[in-house]
Amino acid sequence: MPKTTAGLANDKKIPLGKGLTKMERFFRELVDLSQPNDPRTPTTESGTTGKKSKKTTQPEPDAGSTRKNAKTPGKGVKVNSGNNTFREPKTYRKAHPGMQESTEDSPEKKDEKWGAKKDRQYARTRNETVLSTMHLIPWSGYVNIHMQRVRITNTCTIDNHMQILFALYLFKPRIKQFLIERGQNSEVGGAVVEVLQDLTREDVSSAREKWVNILFAERVNISVKRNVLDLYGSDQDMFLDHIASWFPIVQTDNCVIQNCPFSATILTTMLGIDPHYTCQEFLNIINTERQRKCRRCKGNSTRSYAWGDDGPPRLFCYVNYSPSPGNTSRYSHPRNAVPKTQNIMGAMYDVFAVVYFSPVRKHYMAVFYHDDLELLYDGMYSRRGLTRVKNELDGCYMLSIWLVLQ
Numbered sequence: 001m002p003k004t005t006a007g008l009a010n011d012k013k014i015p016l017g018k019g020l021t022k023m024e025r026f027f028r029e030l031v032d033l034s035q036p037n038d039p040r041t042p043t044t045e046s047g048t049t050g051k052k053s054k055k056t057t058q059p060e061p062d063a064g065s066t067r068k069n070a071k072t073p074g075k076g077v078k079v080n081s082g083n084n085t086f087r088e089p090k091t092y093r094k095a096h097p098g099m100q101e102s103t104e105d106s107p108e109k110k111d112e113k114w115g116a117k118k119d120r121q122y123a124r125t126r127n128e129t130v131l132s133t134m135h136l137i138p139w140s141g142y143v144n145i146h147m148q149r150v151r152i153t154n155t156c157t158i159d160n161h162m163q164i165l166f167a168l169y170l171f172k173p174r175i176k177q178f179l180i181e182r183g184q185n186s187e188v189g190g191a192v193v194e195v196l197q198d199l200t201r202e203d204v205s206s207a208r209e210k211w212v213n214i215l216f217a218e219r220v221n222i223s224v225k226r227n228v229l230d231l232y233g234s235d236q237d238m239f240l241d242h243i244a245s246w247f248p249i250v251q252t253d254n255c256v257i258q259n260c261p262f263s264a265t266i267l268t269t270m271l272g273i274d275p276h277y278t279c280q281e282f283l284n285i286i287n288t289e290r291q292r293k294c295r296r297c298k299g300n301s302t303r304s305y306a307w308g309d310d311g312p313p314r315l316f317c318y319v320n321y322s323p324s325p326g327n328t329s330r331y332s333h334p335r336n337a338v339p340k341t342q343n344i345m346g347a348m349y350d351v352f353a354v355v356y357f358s359p360v361r362k363h364y365m366a367v368f369y370h371d372d373l374e375l376l377y378d379g380m381y382s383r384r385g386l387t388r389v390k391n392e393l394d395g396c397y398m399l400s401i402w403l404v405l406q
């Protein structure tokens with residue numbers, strides 16, 4: 001089997017037929033079919049030979065890069081040679097069985113076979129709004145880390161938020177200004193602005209490199225293993241935590257017992273508040289003074305939230321649920337549970353985008369709310385462009401809500 005796989009990888013241009021078993025031909029056809037699509041290489045590994053063949057024959061840089069290559073042939077050559085040189089060893093996933101196994105049998109696999117067809121079907125929805133003109137970040141690809149060309153995978157933990165910030169940067173001048181101001185105040189903010197500038201040049205690799213450097217600097221537990229950098233994990237760890245300070249909230253606890261140390265005013269963030277709430281619950285909590293029992297003095301206490309001295313930020317984001325295994329059902333609430341306009345501590349915000357998580361695909365996606373449309377960004381299908389939401393979000397959890405001050 002390994003021989004067959006290697007052969008396929010090296011000779012994928014050789015016409016079908018001679019010397020191939022029926023099975024091999026089938027898988028080769030499968031690979032050819034799937035090539036116009038994004039490679040979902042790491043999620044379809046281990047297991048049958050078919051999956052393996054597909055893996056090794058995938059055109060590694062994803063759809064967006066391919067599109068970019070068409071414009072810049074020089075880069076295309078580089079990408080292709082990198083393919084051969086840095087192909088992930090076949091045994092990698094086997095050596096790390098715990099990683100991502102659950103996506104193996106996900107619907108993505110089925111989707112992939114029909115990818116080409118779906119592309120055509122979805123093409124009709126392209127260019128229907130100004131948002132459709134922006135470059136979409138493709139799932140996974142390549143980055144250079146320490147002078148080494150590395151495959152980066154499971155990038156949806158960062159891509160969705162990057163894509164949302166990119167859209168804001170492109171189409172909301174006041175938010176662009178907000179982001180540039182944040183960029184002047186902090187290293188991470190500066191990196192975000194550089195990331196967004198890279199994305200305007202459609203240089204996704206460079207954008208990701210910059211973000212990965214931030215993750216390394218902030219000691220996020222990721223490392224390059226066998227030329228692969230796997231960003232599998234939570235989008236909070238990989239992205240939101242690092243910009244949380246943009247959205248400060250003042251939390252005040254008042255105990256009836258004087259001098260209780262639990263009476264205090266602290267600066268927190270949208271992530272600091274227990275995020276295990278629905279949208280409406282979050283709004284109720286943040287907008288209402290709540291009675292509670294103090295854990296220290298056991299007396300009656302109140303907790304309330306307010307904006308800091310700077311007032312409501314032009315951009316706000318909160319997480320209403322962070323996924324934890326085995327505690328899922330109540331979070332698969334419907335999309336219409338997101339109020340399009342939200343009063344947050346007296347300031348009116350419009351929902352701009354929401355990041356969703358599919359527990360089946362172990363995958364993040366984003367929905368842009370624009371002109372009464374719900375437009376889906378899924379990095380795995382970035383070539384389709386933004387598409388109108390159909391049933392892609394069934395069973396998904398709503399995670400972070402991105403809002404723009406009215």
Ligand SMILES: [Zn+2]
Nearest residue numbers: 255260294297
């Ligand atoms: Zn107390």
